[in-house]
Amino acid sequence: MAFIPHTPDDVRTMLAAIGVGTIEQLFEEIPATLRAGELTGIPPAASEMEIGRLMSDRAAADGCPLNFIGAGAYEHHIPAAVWAITTRGEIYSAYTPYQAEASQGTLQTIYEYQTMIASLTGMQVSNASLYDGASALAEACLMAVRAHRRSKSARILMPRAVNPTYRRCASAIAGNQQLSFEEVAFDPASGQTPLDALRRYEGEDVTALVIQQPNFFGVLEEVDALADWGQRHGALLIAVVNPTSLALLKPPGEWGERGVDIVVGEGQPLGVPLAGGGPYFGFMTTRMEHVRQMPGRIVGRTVDLDGRPGYTLTLQAREQHIRRSKATSNICTNQGLLMSAATIYLSLMGPRGLELAASASMARTAELVAALDKAAGLRPVFSGPRFHEALVRLDRPACVVLDEFARRGIAGGFDVARDYPELGHALLVCATETKTDADIATYAATIADILRAPRAA
């Protein structure tokens, strides 16, 4: 079946039926100044051969640096089987299918994914995935406003230690929907979000508190205390988590006395390669009591007339194709391909494999921090406990140091100056299980060498 919506004959027939001569006539009432007109600056079509050459040149320009950047996307070992299986014809699709129930295999994959993510986060129900971690947080904030019926303020407490890209994305998506985001300061010594910073909101109507674990600086928050504060003061709790870290850390479903209400995060660490910023996928889980306010698709397991198990899209009355403008979200799809890769990754790694990747990453970053102190006298900015990322103090702007690193084939870390000018010269570095002793030694020796050069005036 050709996916050509209207043939020239169809168009002629339709125009004749409404008594209009040409498509152009239909648009006549739009003033000429508002029309986009011809596209300019678009070069003529290139051949497949030319495009292939262009793309391989561009890919080569990225190089293959020794990578120490984290800041929300993490380089982990991906077993070769993950993408060998994910790209098989039976699985290789970006979408939840139309006539979903005709694709039982796809639905079962989603169902297994939901089970794994719900289990990893310690929550009761998962959706079929969202676009990425940042937009998942925006969706979680909108969801909290719908779910928290007693709260009228649509006010979200957003720690400054939450990934700045996520904060910008949440404001961009939800800011125009009457949500207000209030920034909660971090402790300049520990890098954690202190309870003291929340006290001024006590007695006020707060819809939700966001808690990122580990936070953007790689520092572990005191999640139990923060969760209990939120619960005591009538705010719903939104956790933003790194899925790898959950192999070691307490799942958000068990934070504080009652656990959190919504969990979101970036799924990239689960088998998705770093690829110029994406595509990645977001995950979201919640408690059953909030399921009708959750965006996205949900697959359920049921039985047919003969009692055989089968899979189906469920709770669809939340969705756009049924609820129109009152839907929980305009998301009517999921990030199918990457979700499939994550499901296969988690199946191959198992709980023990994920725990090994997490603990090796945590150990490698600790070794890196120690090596930086020894080789160059660099010290962490924050005293709080860390997972697999650390912010270190420099004596000159990080961007200068990173340029030098780049010249030597090393992606040396993330410069936080744009997002946190108050932190001065500081570099966010990450070493996962992919880094060897030699890699860490190379990094430490290189930064020591770079810093030996006199500072620019």
Add this chain to the structure above:
Amino acid sequence: MSSNVPAELRYTKSHEWVRRNPDGSVTVGITDHAQHALGDIVFAEAPDAGRAVAAGEACAVVESVKAASDVYSPLAGEVAGANAALGETPELINTDPYGAGWLFTLKAVDAAAVDALLDAAAYDAFLEETAE
């Protein structure tokens, strides 16, 4: 199939019913015709007590295996209470739409506005007229 349209109630064209209570409040639900058209109801969400609603304002949601539908307040007033039993047993709307399947009650309603709603004969005629 003809629907049950009790004579003592008032109705809207969006298929809500209204019962006058002795204390001056009114009880609101959806009609037998509406529950039948929706099919098996799996979830109902009623408004919070204390909420002020306008006539015609969407203030409750009834979800069935086929669709999710808004329920419109037939009258202006203040929500006095909601049917808590629907949380566990939303199917009461199917089995007893005019009794145990009620949705919410309103107070501070204008008695004349109640009189202005459709009576049973008019609602019956409306169903007849709109039948396929």
